Amino acid sequence: MTKTALITGASSGFGLLTCVTLARRGWRVLATMRDLNRRTKLEDAARAAGVLERLEFLPLDVTSAEQIAAIADLVAKRESPLHALVNNAGFAAPGFAEDVTDAELREQFETNFFGAAAMTRAFLPQMRRQGFGHVVMVSSISGRLGFPGVGSYAAAKFALEGWTESLRYEMKTVGIQVAIVEPGAFETDIWTRNAKVAGKLLDPNSPNAGRVEKWRARVQGDRPKADPQVVAECIARVVEAPRPKLRHVVGTDAKMGLAMQALLPRGLFEKLILKNTGMD
Ligand SMILES: NC(=O)c1ccc[n+]([C@@H]2O[C@H](COP(=O)([O-])OP(=O)(O)OC[C@H]3O[C@@H](n4cnc5c(N)ncnc54)[C@H](OP(=O)(O)O)[C@@H]3O)[C@@H](O)[C@H]2O)c1
Incomplete structure (x- = not known):
């Protein structure tokens, strides 16, 4: 039987690549995005890979309860089961913690935490009825380590990790895999x-104004970042594994960060983070 996956945030980045990667592996993919006008890049990539007919494009903003309910209803009414839900949609909200407003912090949580939680709750009834299904959360190394300047993002990813870890136990005995x-x-x-930069990050009156340029140069810098295709392949392996483990770290930097946290004395680890983020 052809397997079906639903992916959020499919218009760019990991979401787009995961759609094409799964389609190439024979999956049928429900590629959801908040603005269907932005589907061209995915369409082009899927056409180039010869898998466009395996994709279906659906509108979904994960902060909209109405759209979530509508898409869960649409999928439930179909004859084919949903094998995997990939909660990928997200954004980053850079800003030093003392500068970020409540509204900005809540906005970050609305998408990166509440959006993923609501999507999962919307599809669990169907997966329970089926007796199987994979739920994959695209978290981050920032869901394990809190780096300076991205506290809002780390907070939402830490929340997502805690919620997901609990969910994994709760779903274990009903056959639903959570990773x-x-x-x-x-x-x-x-x-x-x-990136939705916190308003006060660029405010010259912020107590952090003097640190922003050095922080930005170190954190964003000119260093080329890694090829995101490896993340898409990791997600594909997870949804195809009968019993995936809970956490899947991807990328040398993420693996190094976690290893250093485990091995180094805390004071030394913090000095390294301060230096690497221009906060020393
Ligand atoms: N890239 C990294 O270095 C990195 C590292 C760790 C974790 N992540 C995580 O990976 C996931 C994907 O990010 P990415 O790196 O691929 O970035 P990206 O290229 O910016 O893609 C993010 C996707 O999420 C969508 N999105 C944002 N808010 C949404 C909402 N409310 N409803 C539905 N879709 C929404 C965006 O849609 P639009 O096209 O409409 O904006 C876009 O399709 C995120 O959860 C992110 O936190 C990324």
Whole structure:
């Protein structure tokens, strides 16, 4: 039987690549995006790979309860089961913690945490009825380590990790597999087109104004980031594994960061992070 996956945030980055990767592996893919006008890039990539007919494009903003309910209803009414839900949609909200407003912090949580949680809850009834299904959360190394300047993003990813870890236990006995993918830094639109910089980060009166340029140069810098295709392949392996493990770290930087945290004395680890983020 052809397997079906639903992917959120399919218009760019990991979401787009995961759609094409799964389609190439024979999956039928429900490629969801908040603005269907932005589907051209995915269409072109899928056409070039010869898999366009395996994709279906559907509108979905993960912050819209109405759209989530509508898409869950649409998929449930179909005869074919849903084998995998990939909660990928997300954005980054750079800003020092003391500068970020409540509204900005909540906005980050609305998409990166509540959006993924609501999507999952919307599809669990169908997966329970089926007696199978994979739920994959695209988290981040920032769901394990809190780096300076990205506290809002780390907070939402830490929340997502905790929620997902609990969910995994709760779904274990009903046959639903729950897993987390934790990429390091990869070349996507996340820090460019999709970054929603905190208003006060660029405010010359912010107490952090003097640190921003050095922080930005170190964190964003000119260093080329890694090829995001490896993340798409990791997600594909996870949804195809009968019983995937909980956490899947992707990228040398993410693996190094976690290893250093485990091995180094905390004081030394923090000094390294401060130096690498221009906060020393
Ligand atoms: N790239 C990295 O270095 C990195 C590292 C770790 C984790 N991640 C995570 O990977 C995931 C994908 O990000 P990416 O790196 O591929 O960035 P990206 O290229 O900016 O893609 C993000 C996708 O999410 C969509 N999106 C944002 N808000 C949405 C909403 N409310 N509803 C539906 N879709 C929404 C965007 O849609 P539009 O096209 O309409 O903007 C876009 O398709 C995110 O969860 C991110 O936190 C990325």
